[in-house]
């Protein structure tokens with residue numbers, strides 16, 4: 234069997250720019266799908282796949298997943314980075330999909346089989362004030378969710394993860410002060426039966442992040458996410474000596490090697506991995522296995538700019554990895570579900586895998602073509618976030 238074609242499919246059924254790779258084979262009707270969604274630079278990924286990986290891969294045996302990953306990884310000589318890794322991911326996930334279809338097994342079975350029946354999710358609760366966040370959490374709890382990320386608007390300022398506030402400027406100090414009060418409010422009102430999470434989104438100076446993690450300790454978060462920018466990771470040593478608030482990190486890392494010292498030195502508790510940013514299922518499963526030996530758990534990044542194919546890959550890993558921690562949920566829109574038949578189902582606060590062979594996911598190309606990328610002043614780029622004095626922050 235040989236790879237006969239590799240192509241990208243660009244679509245935005247619910248307004249989010251998605252990139253999916255389709256790998257076709259010499260066996261009639263046998264193909265695989267992979268997520269290559271880098272929503273801020275999708276056209277660059279499409280070029281990397283269509284102009285470089287396609288000619289490199291045609292004629293190769295799709296069974297040799299590891300060899301194809303390793304050879305593709307070095308075929309640009311210079312490697313890494315989100316564009317090339319997303320291109321690799323699109324191919325890698327598609328090859329696992331093909332392998333599963335050939336075996337007549339879901340991908341999670343190829344990875345070792347189920348460690349759990351379904352995948353517990355965390356939902357996103359935002360609010361313009363503490364009361365609204367609390368009400369949104371209660372609504373999720375009533376639906377069966379046991380983990381909720383909680384973000385609140387900052388009076389007079391912008392913030393991440395909650396609408397409201399005031400000016401488009403972000404300021405670290407009012408943010409930190411408000412978040413501490415939010416969690417005091419939530420624990421007092423909600424008690425201990427719900428696990429609470431929070432995403433700093435790397436927006437504050439490192440020493441303020443350490444202060445925040447210490448101040449939140451009495452409210453026992455499930456995790457505090459991205460307290461530092463990737464450039465500031467050496468601060469984790471200092472944070473670890475100061476507080477036992479659990480830490481999740483890594484959605485902006487590209488090379489799996491970026492996680493290694495944080496894991497082996499036991500400086501974080503959860504890996505936040507955007508599966509397509511690190512190159513697909515092959516590097517992700519190795520990283521998860523490495524984490525197991527250090528008591529670090531998985532929390533694969535699951536926003537709307539992971540395609541449904543990427544979410545299905547996350548679910549396969551969630552089911553098969555012993556050291557699963559939690560999965561971020563995305564609720565797929567109706568148009569997205571129509572373009573991608575077989576999206577993981579959400580029930581009782583969990584994702585439930587499609588039991589079909591491979592990733593159990595398909596793509597209606599004719600329908601996908603009816604949802605081109607929307608017009609956007611930055612062509613989909615991330616708009617800068619600034620402080621009151623105009624300084625741009627990360628991110």
Ligand SMILES: [Mg+2]
Nearest residue numbers: 432458459484
């Ligand atoms: Mg995040």
